[in-house]
Amino acid sequence: MASRPVRDGRGRVPTPAKLTDHEGFLRHARFRWLKVAIVLALVSLAAYLAADVTSRPNGGTWIGYTLGTVGALLIVWLALLGVRKRAMTRGRWSLKAWTSAHVYLGLSLVVVATLHTGFQFGWNVHTLAYALMIVVIASGVYGISAYATLPASLSSNREEMTQGQMLDALAAIDRQLADAAQPLPQDEADMVRAVLEQSVFRQSLRSRLTGRYPRCATQVAVDAVRPTDPEHIRLEGLLAKRKALLDKVRRHLRLKGLLEIWLYIHVPLTFALLAALAAHIVSVFFYW
């Protein structure tokens, strides 16, 4: 990812010791697509400012149609990443190059499409398409920042533990808990049963993404159990172990969720955007 050092512009490894030649998609080919995107945005802006359009700037002037055509083609091409990423290739048209272009051209679309609107907005399908596009781009920007920062936290939280190992550890603790709870009176047995029956995964999206679980049965049990006798000492120890493990799993879930959630906006809204774009273009010429 972008946070990792890469070779400098002349292909040398920068100081001090850089042992990987990995180059993220953001720095791909010395920011080639960033430069292309900046040029595209500047050319669009210059054309918009220079164009002496009739009445006032809007999508229906010749510069408006031009910017709109460029924008629409860009949107379709950007959406094709979803198709493209399913076929990996190397070199100039590698998936990495494609992704790099996807990011930077997607950002330049903000300029192109905003100028296309001529800053005219309203409650209509045209502004709907624009708003969807902006949300899609914003979610993409979030996605890049998530990919740049979250994986490091994710791996430090896991501490070399795989997801399978987390589940196994949890299951082991749960078996011991079930065993330890056998001699308990019913109210305490019910409390432990609630701990065992509460699913780690079947929780609200909000809890997953915030890491806050206000109705955590394990926490309830940890708070309730007092080490009064050997049975309860064992129970307390097991509950504390379970809570620590649960926290780790939940942090893992939270980070993974934050890494993924943007795609649940980015992808469906891209489809909605393509539909709104089609409606926008057809309606404009239908009622010309």
Added chain:
Amino acid sequence: VSAALHFRLRTIETTADGREIVRDKDLPGPELTIGRSPENAVHLPDLAVEPHHARLVAADGRVRVEALGTLGFTADGSSRRNASIDLATGAELRFGAYTIGVGQALDGAVLLTVRSAANKSDIAAPDEKRSFTLAGALPGKRVTSWLLALVVLAAFLAWPVYNALNRPANGTVKGDAAWSSGPLSLAHHGLEAKCEACHAKPFEPVQDKACLTCHKTVHDHAPGVRMAGAREAPGAGGQLLQRVAHAFGKPGPGACSDCHTEHEGAGAMPATPQKFCAGCHGTLAARLSDTKLGNAADFGSAHPQFRATVTRAPGNPTLTRVSLDGQPREANGLAFPHKLHLDQAGGARRMAASMGEAARLECGGCHRPTADGVRFLPIDMERDCESCHSLVYDRVGSTFRTLRHGDIEQMRADLAASDRRAEPIVTGRRRPGEFAASGRYFSRFSAPASGAARISQALSRDGVCGECHTPAVRDGRMSVTPVVQPERYMVNGWFDHRPHRQETCASCHAAHQSSSADDVLLPGVKTCRNCHLGEGAASADVPSSCAMCHSYHPTVAAPPKQGRRVAGLAG
């Protein structure tokens, strides 16, 4: 009697491959307990089961079940704390995750068949890969994607298109409101939900005939041939645009929609930018060699001097347009100069001041605005002049006789019949006898005066008529030149006094310095430019496009209506 009764515990476990392992164990005695604690005869290691949950007592072909703790149990599906089971029919009890079938074995023992109700698959490890992703917590991306796309397509494309294609005659298209790129101008607000009124055919740009449906009497700017000749040839880019536009069926150049853009917001329709005019008029003379119009591209920098419409010869009603450069004169038939009235040191002014009537000699004393405030009413002699310029020619007692203004024949007749004196020659001292106003021998004798002399005197330059009018001879008789008061001086542009109310009259009209009645007291383009410059002049007080003063669709000197004019709407 039933001492032989005892329990047989049958546990059934299911192996991983689905095979059932059955174990039987006989328990002596007619009584046993069920619970989580190992000392129970039926030990159910389930946290939902109480340590000592229930007691079973077998007697007389029945089994009595009673709960020992706070929790009950389920017997044949219903929650109970006590149950009595007929062994002949049997029953199913449930404790936590365990079911216990109660029946009778062939040898008479009470058979308790214990199964763990929790199926192995229920507690199987969750699908690890899926559980850790959001896939389990959110609806799938693919489903959401297609669903959203379909909803958008259906609501914003398919539905309006379907309605447009199946529109009943004279019906409106439903569901197309979201297609509108912005509110219509206020004048067209009534068409807001009737897109098809203008967008008549799918994929066909708005045609002029759609506009002409309502704007029936709109005037052409000029004959089409002249317009075609006047239009500046577009550059290479412009030609390309025109070819593209024509290829897609756009009308024009010169189509209504070229100048009148819609969906720009619910205000007044935006004024047509000056470049539409300048396209022809900026260099018009170069293409239309016979044009009488000066080139005009921008009011601030390229606009010819105004030309006022005036009468050049006294009494000749023919109007001529003359440039305001070089002090134009008009023959309006009036004699008095404005300075005479307005000069602070002048006699008229002092006289009015002495009578407390100074205001009568301000501009507004005579020039009264029209009801709409756009321009001024013609000067009306009786209202505006006569309070000073009296036409009284006779007095009878306390009654004054006044000449009728505007009717020369009447005046002649009045004056001709006035050759007697109102007062008696003999006044004052009374004669003795019956010689009195009330007496028998009374007569008013007046000094003899000639009516004809009075007429010629009145019509002379120094007479009562000549005070204001230019004397003239008509049909061989003395008369005055008919007065011409132009309603509008500017016939191709229009000026509205109302927005200029905060200005003094003198800031534009140099009436105070005018010593001749023939002066055309209109301000030139230079005066206007104090505030008004071209459309793009950011520094001007009032950036002014052509449309501020000119109408593209001429209505032959028709006065502008109050507020914005609507071109060609009947009524």
